[in-house]
Amino acid sequence: MDTNKIAPSVLKTKPHYEILDGLRGIAALSVVMFHFIEWAYADYRKNFIGHGFLAVDFFFCLSGFVIGYAYDDRMAKMGVIEFFKSRIIRLHPLVILGSVLGLLAFLFDPFGGHPEFYSAGKIILVFSCSLLLIPLPVIADRAFNLFSFNAPSWSLFWEYIANIVYAFVLYRIRRGYLLQLTILSAAAICFVCYRSGNLSGGWSGPTFWDGSARISYSFLAGLLIYRSDWMIKNKLGFIGVAFLLFLAFVMPFSKWNWLSEPLVVLFYFPLLIALGAGAGLTTGLKKVCMFLGKISYPLYMTHYSVLWMFGNYCSSHKPGTMQLTLIIIAALILLVGAAYGVMMIYDIPVRKYFSDKRNEKLARQKTPGS
8 A cells, every 4th residue: 555645534533432432441440340359359259240351352342343443444545554553553652651560560569579589681571572562471470471561461462463464354354254253263262261161361371372262253253243234223321231241240250151251252242342332322421431431441551560569468468358448449549540641641642643743744745746
């Protein structure tokens, strides 16, 4: 694709599905809550939101839908390179910030940790890999996460892989082939869940390939929903669909996970995407959905540095149930506020800077004699 022929208007963001934005926020809040309670109660059966990790599968499904909506009709005009630039500008500033916060938490955690066990060279290498989204699960003090300084980056790694596959393959193929790939990926989901007993893997070295099954099915399913126009008109509104989504996360954790979790991922989440895309939104809740959508990604990508400190605090101070409850509630409120601050002070300005630079370059290329 010749960038001389690309108008800046082609790169403009399309109007959002506000309810889907709101659902993304609900999923982000749920996974953060799950992570906090996970530290307090390692046994997921004691975690009232013990399936909060399935929020990642919902993110993946929503991403497939949104990518199809945002780019299917303009990939030919935009080209692969500009598509990649758009995705990097949208996603990578918070990958970098999350890595920086994770490094600072690793080095200066007031409640524990052992950075002195690791050489400066190893820390620099791990940090560099985190910045570049290169998996390197080598830090024991970070449970051998694929990305030791920002654990949630594992899902961004697979998101990038999905975007690459979309740009080179998926946007070109017909719906029938897309359906076949989705069915094959569904079989992979069932296999992974049956083998492991649940779908909580993908974030560590030993469970690396579980992540490929999780992104493959959900991303393809979301894309298939968009291309098939499976938007279900309904009167549930944001509150109704959000309640249905939250039910998936508070589903009891049991010996039947190998069956219940694939059912949720294969059928329930795609249904919720279709319902969310087809539901009407009252004026009073529009701002709520917009706020939740905007803070969802900053919240997801910045919360884990605090979680490691919280975990070390729990290990060293052994807080009681009431104290834990108050700490978690306060932390959630503060993290949402911090996510909003990060969005306003860092994420939006950085993305605007690079978007403006790209548009200026494209405008110069279109000007005769430039």
